Amino acid sequence: EKAAEPAPRPAPVAPPRPAPAAAAPAQPAAPASENTPRIVSVGPGGFLRQGPGDQQAPIPPAPPRRLVPAKPSPEIADKTSLLDLNDRICRWPMGHPGEPDFHFCGDKVNPGFPYCVEHCGRAYQAQLPRGARRAPPPLPFGGPRVR
Numbered sequence: 001e002k003a004a005e006p007a008p009r010p011a012p013v014a015p016p017r018p019a020p021a022a023a024a025p026a027q028p029a030a031p032a033s034e035n036t037p038r039i040v041s042v043g044p045g046g047f048l049r050q051g052p053g054d055q056q057a058p059i060p061p062a063p064p065r066r067l068v069p070a071k072p073s074p075e076i077a078d079k080t081s082l083l084d085l086n087d088r089i090c091r092w093p094m095g096h097p098g099e100p101d102f103h104f105c106g107d108k109v110n111p112g113f114p115y116c117v118e119h120c121g122r123a124y125q126a127q128l129p130r131g132a133r134r135a136p137p138p139l140p141f142g143g144p145r146v147r
Contacts, residue, residue: 080106090116092123 080103085091090105091114107116115123127133 079103090114090119092116092119 079094079101080089082104084106085104088109090107090109092105093102094105095102105116105119107118109115110117110120113120113124
């Protein structure tokens with residue numbers, strides 16, 4: 001009896017080789033460095049990769065500022081502002097400081113006082129003698145605790 005013959009072996013196949021370097025077009029070294037992405041820091045521990053086309057252009061300088069102050073609106077043009085105050089002008093505030101039409105009285109002062117005669121009457125009211133005053137109202141909940 002004959003032994004079975006071994007199966008024929010396939011011919012060895014050579015692994016594919018890369019194309020020879022001479023076939024590729026030669027590139028100079030300088031443009032290769034231009035195309036490498038630049039790494040830019042964006043803060044502590046973070047980096048942002050930017051290619052050559054992604055890089056930001058420099059910020060243009062700001063236009064020169066106006067040196068002439070703007071004219072105030074007509075409704076507040078004749079009002080006394082904080083910058084207009086001096087020793088001879090009444091400093092009584094008119095309106096709320098947060099509002100755009102806030103201003104000061106601006107009349108001539110009562111000598112020796114910071115306000116005009118009308119506002120001195122409001123600011124400096126005469127006190128009644130101590131015995132003629134009413135007792136203050138009681139404090140709520142019996143007042144503060146005393147030890």
